[in-house]
Amino acid sequence: MDDMPPTTPDKLDAWLQVTHTPGIGNRYFKRLIERFQTAEAILAASPDELASLSIPQTAIEQLCKADRQRIESTLEWLDQPGHQAVTLNDPDYPPLLREIDDPPAILYLIGNRELLMQPQLAVVGSRNPTQSGRENAREFARFLAGSGLTICSGLALGIDTEAHQGAISAGHTLAVMGTGPDRIYPAKNRELAHQIASEHLLITEFPPGTPAKAENFPRRNRIISGLSLGVLVVEATLQSGSLITARLAAEQGREVFAIPGSIHNPQSKGCHTLIRQGAKLVESAQDIGIELGPLTGLLEPLTEQTQPATPQLQRQTDPDYQRLEEALGYDPVSVDELITRTGLTPEAVSSMLLLLELEGHVSSAPGGYYSRVLTASRPSGRESK
Structure with missing residues (x-):
């Protein structure tokens, strides 16, 4: 897809028409765009051509029946200052994310678009961490952001919030939302989301108007891992959604890191499980720098003198x-x-x-x-x- 032409504003309407079609999910869209190269060509394709790619018949029938109200609402949102969209064939589409099995056809953005192309580390974990977990998330994010990595997380309460705030204090952060770009969830992080939007970057695959739904957040997790060179799990129970992110990262060929904790702490059991499954045990930022430094060209070798002021x-x-x-x-x-x-x-x-x-x-x-x-x-x- 490297030779695809960039999306221009007049072509975005076609992208929205295809991606808003019921039954055309990201996997089908990737198949279509690889075959036809542009959204306009997909709309011009014959039913037989579409069927040859195993596109469901119901989706083929709906393809030219655009939900104009929804498309116009999205275009109106994009007309507002600071609001942007990046499509799968855009040169600014994150190359690592493009490699996953089901990359989002469109990413909606608020903030610094350039952060999409920066090397990223995902930091995720429990929504109800211990004080130690909070400190670790904040300090690791602060130090690694200061070393040149953009810290990616999911804007949730707990570890996500600490990671974003730690990164903000020393560098950059990117928040992947599980809602439309016009909806902030959780509401407690509204102020944090506004700060990220003004100084860093908010992104989502969900169009404006999409509310918080339980099924959206596992989909969001694949973007967090897909954007990143690796995923650091700070604290997680055995039922934590962070383990989904770690599993997706492993499937996507990303590095998985986990911080161990007390055997008496239920918030550490998920991390211990990951370590048993092959995740890299992390005791300091140096452990991450050793693995990711050669991949980024940004992180200097971390010595005792350059270690973060750990908790x-x-x-x-x-x-x-x-x-x-x-x-x-x-x-x-x-x-x-x-x-x-x-x-x-x-x-x-x-x-x-x-x-x-x-x-x-x-x-x-x-x-x-x-x-x-x-x-x-x-x-x-x-x-x-």
């Missing part, structure tokens, strides 16, 4: 963590006693203990008791192997 290192100077570690001894102590000694909330103590246990500074005992690990020490950087 583990940041906690060295956090007064709450210092207070908790001072309250911990080498003899087991209960969570209730730690709450009394530190004056911190039960939620804060539980979260902090989980992170310290994950890092090897604290061990747990039956009955909800914790103690410091005698051999543990604060790392000054990444440990050598």
Whole structure:
């Protein structure tokens, strides 16, 4: 499809007519455009020519019965400042996305169109992450965006939100929506979506007016993975939609990365499953840089000096963590006693203990008791192997 002519505004009407035809999904459209090269040629093709490509008869009959109201509504949306569309034969269509089995025929955009062509890393995970998961998502996204990658995610609550915000603080982000470009979901991320639209990029395959539907989000996930060189799963339960994104990434030939966590944390079970299935275990941004750096030409080798200020290192100077570690001894102590000694909330103590246990500074005992690990020490950087 590299030799296809770019779509011009007067031809977009034909693209909309074909893609709005019931029964012409992305796989059928890809088959049609590869055979006929342009949307106008598809509309001019005979029923026999279309049938020879195994296009359903009902779709062939509907092809020339355009839903003019829906097409006009889409064109009106595109007439507004900052609103754009990129079709499958456009030179600006992301080349990695074009390679998947069912690439979107049209992408609707708001924002910086140039980000479509930038090397991307998808960061996905739970909608209800732990505090550690939030910190990891934000810090990995911040550092990797600052190193030249565009961070791609799905605008959902939780890990997606943290990844977008981390990337915004240091570089660029791209949000793939599961609705039309005129609908923001979830509503809590309306302000974030507006910021991404004004400074970064929102994209969707769904035309204006499309509401949030459950079946839209797995379709959105294939775009997230299809745009990206790799997918980083930060936290995920075994039922998480992030595992769908990771599976799609593997099927598309992309790298899959996962951050391990505590065996007691249900939000880590999805990541552990991915690692058992062959995903690359990630402990630092360097692990991702080693894999993707040669593919992008952007990421410099990540040394100890250039590592991001990870949550583990940041906690060295956090007064709450210092207070908790001072309250911990080498003899087991209960969570209730730690709450009394530190004056911190039960939620804060539980979260902090989980992170310290994950890092090897604290061990747990039956009955909800914790103690410091005698051999543990604060790392000054990444440990050598």
